Amino acid sequence: MSGRQKKLLQQLGLWVLIVIISVYALFPFYYAIITSFKSGSAIFQVTYWPTDFSLANYWGVLAQGRFPRNIFNSIVVSFAVVVLSLLLAVTAAYALARVRFQGRGILLFTILSVSMFPQIAVLAGLFEMVRGLGLYNNLLSLILAYMIFTLPFTVWVLTTFMRDLPIELEEAAIVDGAKPHQIIFQVFMPLMWPALVTTGLLAFIAAWNEFLFALTFVSNDAQRTVPVAIALLSGATEQEIPWGPIMAASVIVTVPLVILVLIFQRRIVAGLTAGAVKG
């Protein structure tokens, strides 16, 4: 085999792999979409290509029942979680990245270990607290509880990002008489938009997707978030699972995420890998 043939064969192998990977990654979502457009008995006919374009399932999910309310709940919780965790994390990250003080290493290590906590380990204690504070069936309980996984991560990524900002900026600001909070909000903040967008996005996705706390701290249909609502969508009997509406609901809650991912894919990849492989 000549060198050129060999190269051609390598290229072919690469492209076969590329196609397999793409199809593997996208097929389940594609299949959910084509299923969601089928109505009636068409749904029980396995097809590989789109055949129906009925909006009945979407209409059923959005116009009847509480699903729109669930979407609203998820939006409220996710935005609140993003704002709160960014606010708490930016100031904390400045302290951790820019100031040398005793206990800094231990604090960083503790924050990192919190992010490795299994959620179930705090479930009983949190449940007790949520009930004690009268927050059961209240979205506030979720906003508070979600801090356990968004906050450590946000602090961590923002700290690594801030550590790399040039020291000259800070020195110049100090010479100009700037106080620490002015340094954060007037000098660093404008430079930190990329990191804020990344961490905010990841916190949003984490909050939007969370299930265990949402299942446990809310038992009232009107207060449920989207993942729990989808998990509990059921028919009259075990045999009558409403696959059409479930797929429509799944597509509705996933499409915004997929769009976000497509727009911000570079930032998301940077955020996912920050801290993990740095240094």
Added chain:
Amino acid sequence: MVTATSSLPQAEIPAGRKKKTQLTREKIRAAWIFLTPMILVLLAVAAWPLIRTIWLGFTDARLSVPGSGQWIGFENYLFWLDYGDGEGEWIGLLADPTWWRAVWNTVYFTVIAVSIETLLGLLVALVLNAQFAGRGFVRAAILVPWAIPTIVSAKMWDWMLNDQFGILNDMFMTLGLISAPIAWTSSPDTAMAAVIMVDVWKTTPFMALLILAGMQMLPGDVYEAAKVDGIHPVKVFFKVTLPLIKPAIMVAVIFRMLDSLRIFDLIYVLTPNNAQTVTMSVYARQHLFDFDNFAYGSAASTLLFLIIAGITIVYIYAGRVNLSGDK
């Protein structure tokens, strides 16, 4: 002046020593003020609930009995129940075969799923590391499974794995791989395989991206040199690439492992009531809320926490994984 101090940010400068230390002290005070809100929130949502969970594991708390929660020591963990006639039996978590079954299920799931994800992730990372048109598209495509909520992916796969109308059975039958439809999620033989299948689909992208990030930091000249020397690419991969990206793989594996050990959502939705897939988290939650056994569930949660903490420490120590990001 700015440049003079900036080159020695931490060093003491004799002339302005007094001013410097005062400034530093002020800065440290500000740092603690900045840190306090975050620390308070983490104490409230992480430290306190964890302590309470551990405490509750030593009590007889039940949600149905208000005011319950007497200290009973290790009875939830291990307790000799004396029948009074010289006979008796060990009860408690450590003597509960269902608990050990859950431990085994979790470990089994973690080992198999993370191994497959590591190998597939490595393959995907290698492909994405190559230069080709449309690389951005493929990278975006593999992010889709990662972004889809676990519950949604469980439902999507539940539908694809449906025994009567599922496309997977249809595919496998068309290809002649199976002769009769399989009830993937309800049959005890295949329930765990179904869970692993969905988990692999959902989390391989994360693995691939972490490994890819490690690959992209490799120095290009090593490969140039290997190419000039005419070394076979396969050999280059095993002798150069693999050792160099080992730290990235180790970090990715530990993140995935910690995630798998606490798996809950996927199993709760995909294979409920299937003894073959009850993991530690599922077991703990069942006792906490479904079986009205709050204290016992707390004890199980505590054990899960200890197991995960133990594995993490051993892994970090054995692999010398540098998680701190400090050089």
